[in-house]
Amino acid sequence: MNLNAKAIELYENNELDQALLLFKEAVRQERNVQSLHNLAWMLCYEEDDYLQAIVLLEEAIVKEPNSHFPYHLLGEIYIRIEKPDKAIPILKRGMEMLSTKEAYNNLGVAFFQAGDKANASAFFLKASGSSDYALYSHVKCLIELGSYDRAELLLDTFTREDEEFVGEVDLADLYAEINSFKKANHWYDKGWEGYFKEPYWVSRYIYCLVQAGEIEKARNIVESLIKETQLELEEGFGDECFDDWTEKEKEEEIKELKTHKIEYEKMIDAAIEGIKEPLHFEPQIQTACYLFGCKRHGNPQVKEV
Known part of the structure; x- marks a missing residue:
């Protein structure tokens, strides 16, 4: 069993420190594509040492590997450190060898970071399921590009039965962005019991209810949340602190609850005035196992050239 195989075996057994030592030893013995890349992979995912991983991957790519792994991993890391201008060409080079769903998605993320919503939209679509x-993310880009009708048509195709369904409140949020208030309210209702209640998304729901003329329902929801928050505050003041809940943590939770209560109390007036909380959106990186020689994922050893 070579060093790479031993390192992967240790990694699979969650012996991360020993695995890292062996990956480093493999590089010390021979700086080839596989050793450089696998150490970079380990540094990226287990150490968050992106800068050192970049150095190793750039050295590996100079050797012109015949696998997409180093290119896709390096592109992903450039996205993580928000350098889309470097991520885009390196991902494209990898896709000349193999176009994957993850690479399409990550190109979408890189173009989104670069402010190119048209290209981002196109690549998200290529990576998308149902x-x-x-x-x-594709729909969000369409909205930013002003294609509301196309965005709504696609939103109407989302289904809770899909294994990768994005979520009821998330779907409602995009309907809210195109001012489709009744459809937004439909999905906020469906997600109400399953989501943790917090002012950010609740305020968007209240806004949609008010804009749809359901002010009474909006008031009832807000009044209920204010009462629930007040009850939590009263219970919080009386709770004793334990080892897993310190006095400082208790004070922070009480402070947060008080802030939430104030935000709920202002919600109806803000919605009537037409104030909508901006949508928090950040495209997500998709990844895969890029570890050369990983038997679990059927990855081959690298073919040196």
């Missing part, structure tokens, strides 16, 4: 986050 109701997943890639399609959600």
Whole structure:
């Protein structure tokens, strides 16, 4: 069993420190594509050491590997450190060898970071399933590009039965972005019991209810949340602190609850005034196992040239 295989075996057994030592030893013995790349992979995913991983991958790519692994991994890391101008060409080079769903998605993320919503939209679409986050990201780009009708048609195709369904409140949020208030309210209702209640998305729901003329329902929801928050505050003041819940943590939770209560109390007036909380959106990187020699994922050893 060579060093790479031993390192992967240790990694599979969750012996991460020993695995890292062996990956480093493999590089010390021979700086080839496989050793450089696999150490970079380990540094990226287990150490968050992106800068050192970049150095190793750039050295590996100079050797002109015949696998897409180093290119896709390096592109992903450039996205993580928000350098889309470097991520885009390196991902494209990898896709000349193999176009994957992850690479299409990550090109979408890179173009989105670069402010090119048209290209981002196109690549998210290529990566998308029927109701997943890639399609959600594609629709978000369409909205930013002003294609509301096309966006709504696609939103109407999302289904909860899909294994990768993005989520009810997330779907409602995009309907809210195109001012389709009744459809937004439909999905906020469906997600109400399953989502943790917090002012950010609740305020968007209240806004949609008010804009749809359901002010009474909006008031009832807000009043209920204010009462629930007040009850939590009263219970919080009386709770004793334990080892897993310190006095400082208790004070922070009480402070947060008080802030939430104030935000709920202002929600109806803000919605009537037409104030909508901006949508928080960040496209998601997709990844795969890029570890040369990983038997679990059927990855081959690298073919040196």
